[in-house]
Amino acid sequence: MTEGRPHTLGATFDGEGVNFAVFSEHARRMTLCLFSPDGKQETHRIDLPERDGDVWHGYVAGLRPGQLYGLRADGPYAPHMGHRFNYHKLLIDPYAKRLTGHPQWHDALMGYTIGSPDADLSFDTRDSAPYMPRCVVEDPSFNWGRDTAPNTPIAQSVIYEAHVKGLTALRQGVPHRGTFLGLASDQMLDHMTRLGITALELLPVQAFLNDRFLVEKGLVNYWGYQTLGFFAPDPRYMAHAQLSEFQHMVARLHSAGIEVILDVVYNHTCEGSELGPTLAFRGLDNRSYYRLAQDPRYYINDTGTGNTVNIEHPMVLRMVLDSLRYWVQVMHVDGFRFDLCSTLGRTPTGFDRGAAFFDAIRQDPVLTKVKLIAEPWDIGPGGYQVGGFPPPFLEWNDKYRDGVRRFWRGDVGQVPTLADRLTGSALQFDHSGRPATSSVNFVTAHDGFTLMDVVSYDTKHNEANGEENRDGHGENVSDNMGVEGPTEDPKIAAARAQRRRNMLATLLLSQGTPMILAGDEIGNSQRGNNNAYCQDNPTGWIDWDEADEDLMRFVRRLVAFRKDHPILRQKRFLHSRERAVDGIEDLFWRHPDGTPMSNEDWGDSSLRVLCAEMRMASGTPPYAQREEALFLVFNAGDPVVVTLPPTAGGRQWTLCIDTNTPDALPHPVTRAPLKVPARSVLAFVLEPSRD
Template sequence: MTTNYAITAGRAAPLGASFDGDGVNFAVFSENATRMQVCLFSEDGKEETARIDLPERDGDVWHGYVSGLRPGQQYGLRAHGPFDPANGHRFNHNKLLIDPYAKRLTGHPEWDDRLMGYTVGHEDADLSFDERDSAPVMPRCVIEDPAFSWGDDSPPATPIHESIIYEAHVKGFTAKRLDVDAPGTFIGMASDPMLEYLNKLGITAIELLPAQAFLNDRFLTEKGLTNYWGYQTLGFFAPEPRYLHRAQIAEFQQMVARFHSAGIEVIMDVVYNHTCEGNEMGPTLAFKGLDNASYYRLTDDRRYYINDTGTGNTVNVDNPMVLRMIMDSLRYWVEVMHVDGFRFDLCSTLGRVGDGGFDRGAAFFDALRQDPVLTRVKLIAEPWDIGPGGYQLGGFPPPFLEWNDKYRDTVRRFWRRDPGEAPDLADRLLGSAIQFDHSGRPATSSVNLLTAHDGFTLHDVVSYNERHNEANGEDGKDGHGENYSDNMGAEGVTDDEAINAARAQRKRNMIATLLLSQGTPMILAGDEFGNSQDGNNNAYNQDSEISWLHWEDVDDDYLAFVTRMIAFRKSHPILRQKLFLHAEERAEDGMEDVFWHAPDGGRMRDEHWNDPELRCLAVELRTASTSPDYATENTAIFVVLNAGGPLEITLPEPSEGHAWIWEIDTSRPDGVAENEAKARFDMPGEAVCVFALMPSA
């Protein structure tokens, strides 16, 4: 091992390893360390060639500049300091650490007891000290020059009210595609066939499951399984190595540029609420060894971790340097990687302050809302965690959008014919105003979803009553127990044509409901063509046929229907308004902007709404009474959602010079209505029908 490197003081900013053309500046935050070392490795990463002490400390940032280092140099960190777990300190210089700001990692830790800062099996448990070097089983950080020739790339900047979000897994999206280069990678994801497919479908934004570097949990690898979803972040700046075809971060940038060229935004699902290091019995990989007491929220006795996330630890966003890391990471992905937005996993955790209570004015939210870079991208919250008071749907400040699980559950229950669901569905159809109509928030704040990665696919919602998670190795007990699903008469795959037809119709009803609702629709990849996970509703560890999209089994008829519904939404601004509809009269014509009709054409009354057996909703939608965005021409959309049997419906009286055009009928496999719209029509059972008010010829 050599130390023959010219090192000078360098700078305290930016944090991380920064190449300037002549050498590399290293800057590492640690409030409680007593010494910080950069470890350099040979080209193949096998030999540690140097340990360099960072010579300067500016506040809590250790820094130094090493001349002659180039991109591609592999490195890691070692932090010296007190090993005093009882007081929150877990320094162990024998453990090679990931730089929190590393732009690329060579791979993943290899599970071995040497990764632990304590001696596994010792009677003192985590209070013991392990002296073995973890470098042989740790990945290396890689110095990168992230400059990329973007050409004329510019973000599509699709307005929220025009967005159709598509949640997809980087590997699973293309793992079974035979017509793409490098399937299962960033390169494959943005290949020509996939871009053409998404454009034809009508998608405006793809939301990637975690693509930052993450860990394969030990308990999974010991079972021969994999962390597939990726909610165990190891590096907040580095792309996940397994998604890189040639180990180049430019592959991510190329993917984004290609999506942008197709008019599609890229939204990243990010996990800043916890890390992959677990609790006091977890490994020492990065943050725990750099400054455990700063990076994590600890209990009052300082030995243990607050676990509002269910993963063993909670990131300490109250610490300004930890908050800075998160903000730096977000800005990096926007400015350097050109992403268009973020979906924040367990976002309630990021709003916990002081004693752990949620505060919509927390430092994290304030920092985001004032940041000139981040205020121009889309911000989506998963509005819950498992901590006290963690369910915060509707509680986030603008400009956040929020995943709306109440929308998901209400739609499922309504079409399952549960009693008393119609009034709730009426609220969900209009953007869930009860949650979101405050603080100047638009109706688009509600991200409406039928399904997501966590749970059944849409096909499985209509095919299974019970979860079938045996492949996960947890005796089938993991995952949600209540899915509000309905197998329609047979559990799983069946040859019964009547059941299969009923399932297909219910899927058409549900996707039509989604695309006719005010709010921002999100579709789970594969739901548009009938993808199934064989009843597994928690496929987090299934990097297998269970989770990969089954492109060989595409239901072309259903795919055509979903494509048509997306196009219908896009062609009718009334269906994607930013303002909430509250049955207020419009100044220009005195018409109410929303009108709920009884089947006989009259107004819905309290006795209708209070009837638990109400199965049919008929609503007339117009431009909001105070909308500045749309022309005030006298058009409308009339939607009938009927989860009951056939009945006769009276259409509203059309405006002078206009007529109702029957556009959608989900009782038909193609959804195309062939019957002429009349004043009274026979509404099919368990179907959705849609009429558009258009000028008469």
């Protein structure tokens, strides 16, 4: 071993050997452990010979990709000072590009002795190596050929949130189901392209841990929100243990014009509280990697998982940025959705939209070119920050989800709320130069009921999770419409189908960036489980055999309609006369009889119908003005007679979308006024008269 270089962290192959570099501010010694090809024998322990600042480094000539390795860090075991070094524990390199598997639960994974008084203050001397996966030296180069990122403008994006395994596990004819290669199959590409989505947002694919309490109950961590390595794809999604499988998937999706967005978890790690295992960060430098309480024996827990990553430490921030750039530059992904993103912006004085993480992202020439989506909440103080993030971040908008569900459930006084959600939630997002696309609109997501379950269950049914149905959200803003769960009643089934069409139509007719939960387009159900994080089985997988083909055709039609009509996907916020900065209206709220809505009308809690005429926002460049107007009707009540806005100059209104007759072809409206069916959505386009 020679001194090597400190500049590039992790294990870097240069064609002749491998450079190792590891950050630890408080360690006294850093040891590289090499293993035999089968991983069973630890063949060498070599102390990294040099330290530059807080980076330990060394170079081993002759090592090649495929070499298995791990780390051991020596330093003080002083929990009351925040230090938990234990040289007996084999550690994952935070920059490892691939892992051989997952930790196998054993008490030796703990840095302390379980069962002793003040357990975490004790010191365990058992070697954890037999139960730990190995890091793998990788050369991540890949022949990308003519791969080109789609670079879909966010205003034209339709996001499809999916789980790698859940999307493909039950899809007949897909090779390598449940893996990256399965996602890259012809069958899956055909489904996504015909659906019309532009971006596939994947639940966590970075290596993650199966929690011990789940394994002991015969379950696993299915969703993946317990990160073990920020650079390594999770081994369970690779059919042949090759990085190229992920890269192949990305290239295939790009060839179909579909972007890849990763759900990433940088707010916490899988090591939990002071009673959790020592797998990587805790053993390398607990005091640097984690935010500690006033008594540094304990952790600040703004995430609800037992720990919080110390994103304010410059080397920890660097690790996160290095990870993001790696996934963009080496793996060619197109964006990220940040789990519990409020945590990443929290400082000792609270949430700060100018925190180091946001400032670092906003000045980065690589990361400012990709899509950045925040989950704008956590459980810490002041953690709910919908609308509070700086550009260029988009944000998940749970206000949209709940407002749309309440309107279609028939709750009183929801027309003003729907009006705000329909126009991009301007109260939250119309500031700081942010576009209307900042709001990521959704009616369902992985966390909660599927769309089928929103209309089929009043309460959650999470008994299979083994927590006596205590887990998951208690308030789902759902409605079983008369029967809890599946039903043979044709009237209830028809009403459920109608409401699903209504909510999907509302989603795709709203300003903002729409996100569809995979499976909703075919009526997938999780049987009332609203927290399927541990259900790696048919409960959590999409049931393709029971696909609702009629609904799928309708969703394709909705997506195509959105793409054909730029009025629905504007960057600028629409404003009625009272709110128009330049006095020019581009948004008209009307009563069914055609008269304008007054300020007093919005306070009428008996309203069940919302009629909106939309035009291109004032100030829109001429090249974007390709159509004149849309007229949208959202009727959550009984049948109502609607008078369409007047036309002139050889123009006519064409009915293009009607959730009551989803297969009807577009046709001009020749009779006025028009009877709108109960509980339905209609969309009209102002067009030149066909006469």
